Amino acid sequence: MKATIKLILITFFLHGFVTAFGNNNEFVVESILAEKPIKDTTKDTNGIKETAPIIKKKHNPKIATLRSAILPGLGQAYNREYWKIPIVYGALAIPTITFIYNNTWYKRTRDAYTIKVTNDTAHFGNIYPILQNIDPVALQTYRNQFRRDRDYSILWFAILWGLNVVDATVYGHLKDFDVSDNLSLHIEPTYNSTLSAPGLSFTFSFRNKQPILKPLPTAR
Structure with missing residues (x-):
């Protein structure tokens, strides 16, 4: 027993x-x-x-952050959210276009104002046609406005680039959470x-x- x-x-x-x-x-x-x-x-x-x-292989949100900081949309591609890439570039295209527009007119009004203030008759023909009959005071106002809007375009471009990085980082972290x-x-x-x-x-x-x-x- x-x-x-x-x-x-x-x-x-x-x-x-x-x-x-x-x-x-x-x-x-x-x-x-x-x-x-x-x-x-x-x-x-x-x-x-x-x-x-x-x-x-485990998803690494740091890689998504780094890639989106280097090139917009690259972090979204790493997260396999390819549908966001056109949205990212569409958003960044808006401040890019406004920057080109405002910078072009800033240079035109700046040159026209300088020529008229200094009375540089030799370069009067270089003034953009629709600006030739505008007085220097108005040209100075337009010049300052276009310069301000150009600087705002740079700021908005930087903000949207940052949002692109934030989006890639947040959704990179969400890849590790259960959504079942x-x-x-x-x-x-x-x-x-x-x-x-x-x-x-x-x-x-x-x-x-x-x-x-x-x-x-x-x-x-």
Whole structure:
């Protein structure tokens, strides 16, 4: 009887040890896979080829930030949001066009104002035709206005470029969050002791996406 009990205890002990060891190895393997993708490798064992599991490479939002800072739309391409690229360049095209327009007319009004103020009759023919009959005071006002609008165009271009970087960064981080049906919203009644009034508590549960293992089919 005692020998039977000892045998049962030894069996449970060995089973627990093997289970713990196996789970630990599985945890280590999953941790390594989560940090670095494993390449497809094959081993030939007694004529049977075994394939190692592969994992999808983790999305890095820092790469999206850097790429969009270097070239607009490049971070969106890294995030696989290709439909945003035309929007990015369409938005940047607006301040670019206004800059060219205002800079062109700034130079025209500046030159016309300088020629008229200095009474440079030798270069009077260089004045843009529609500006020849405008007095210097009005030319000075137009010149300052076009210069101001040109500078605003540069500012808006920089702001839109920055928004392009922010968009790539934010959506790069969102790639790591689970957007499946497992997301949950909990609504619970609460009591506010400060206001001495009942209320509701809204709790959103988010979790990071787990690495997706994609085992390759074994080939004989």
